[in-house]
Amino acid sequence: MLNYLLKRLAQSAFTVFLVIALIFTVVRAIGDPTHLMLPPEATEADRQVLREQMGLDKPLPVQFAHFVAQLARGDFGNSYRFSRPAFEVVLNALWPTLLLALAALAVAIVIGLPLGVASALWPQGWVDQVGKVFAVFGQAAPPFFFSLLFVKVFSLQWGWFPTGGYGGARHLVLPMMALGWYAAAGISRLTRSSMSSVLQSEYVKFARIKGVPQHVIVFRHALKNALLPVITFVSLQFGILMGGAVSVEVVFAWPGMGQLILDSINNLDYTVVQAAVTLAAVTFALVNLGVDVLYALIDPRIRYA
């Protein structure tokens, strides 16, 4: 188990390093931030001075080494736009996005899992039929379009929820539904197919022959095994949700990472872009690592492979 953990840890670290290197390169290509930092009437000479101060005149590998050394100290540099540490700016936006993504994931699990199990237990029953329609639409519509529809119906038409902004639980309802639907669709479909193949397996048949009651078979014997692929899927969903959150945040004026990255790109505030993407990469790597460890704990076959 320890070996496995160390191996996975090394892999995650390497993945994060790759992302950091990639983002560093890409962000350098976005543009010259000195145009933004100095007033338009500044001369080329002024810009050159500033570039030298910021180390932008040095060759890329030197800048990269410097950047990594700073990172190691937890220093992402200052945001040009806010004149505050970029890390702080990003942390402020990370929480709303995490909240949105986690709430959406919770919605997806709470809806998708029971729906999938019920559909597998009574194939072609009414739950299965409703679930199909639910899933097919959830996977076909981009979250931002659901967001707009929800705003139209539930806030503009019926006035149940605010049209946007960040605040109490009422502000969270529409964005989390719009974002969660897609994941709920995937979870319900996967649970359904995984559950129905487990229900066909020999050991479930054997339990039936022994006379084990149906609810024990479903919840104790079948569900545990059926959940394995679902757990992997959920971990991948987290990344997708964080990404999908970008467009949902824009619709609901939700002050999260997506908005921040979008604004920062438009304002050439590249320390913030760097910090945001690095932090996002670390978050995903940690989530994936956590899921893999959880997986190894649940399924002993993985640990020793």
Next chain:
Amino acid sequence: MIETPAEDIEPLPPPPRSRRWLGKSQLALAALVFAGVLLSAILAPWLAPFDPLAISLSDTFQPPSATHWLGTDPLGRDLLSRVMHGARVSLLISAIVVSLAGVLGTLLGVLAGYVGGVIDAVVMRLVDMQLAFPAVILALVLSGAIGVNMSNLVIVLTLANWARFARITRGEVLSLKSRDFVLLARLAGASPGWIMLRHIVPNIAGTLVVLATLDAGSVIILEATLSFLGLGVQPPTPSWGSMIAEGRGHLSTAWWVCVAPGGVLILTVLAANLLGDELRDRINPILPQTW
């Protein structure tokens, strides 16, 4: 003599049809919808009732009617015509992206699976990185970096989509690699390149077709998302995503400006997904259902 208690053996249950989602008629409907959207995209310049770019300030915000089937937008442009021309843009981009991502991913996946070693390790780390990282954020940063235009959009979307092809192709190749026909070809002295091209790739072609169809829907959605965010197709060129963005401010008074392109987008992706599912069931049912 061994007696077989034939009557005690239950007949085998029919193979699980749980993956089957659709009756024949629903499938036909999906095919019909997809063909319809595709045709109206191709024939848009001849079929569209109006010029998609023609501004008419006396016709702004017309609700759907006999003249303007889907209504008009804030500039009085006919939405049906714009949706049709938008389909042209969105579907063309998606088709190019799926082909490019498919070729790139297959190339890397076959190399990784067949050659193994360092190449495999590097490619798989890249795949992990790409799958662990949300495509939208990657695309956001990339399009911020290399600028916003149509060809960059294609590059960004391709970079965000190749990894799924690579991962699945690699798995298929690993299992093909030890099959007799590959070993025999190797014994016969075929070069690795020849084996990959003539023996491996034809055997995964079916899987690739399924993957491409299943991928089409998510590429259309990603393209629409970027265009919605202003990082994809730029106005006045109509694309579904940018049209939805144009309608965003008019939800309370003119919902159809959003719903016309959005509804067609959903129908198209829905049809593509259903067709992809059906193809998967027929060609390679063990492919993961959702990924």
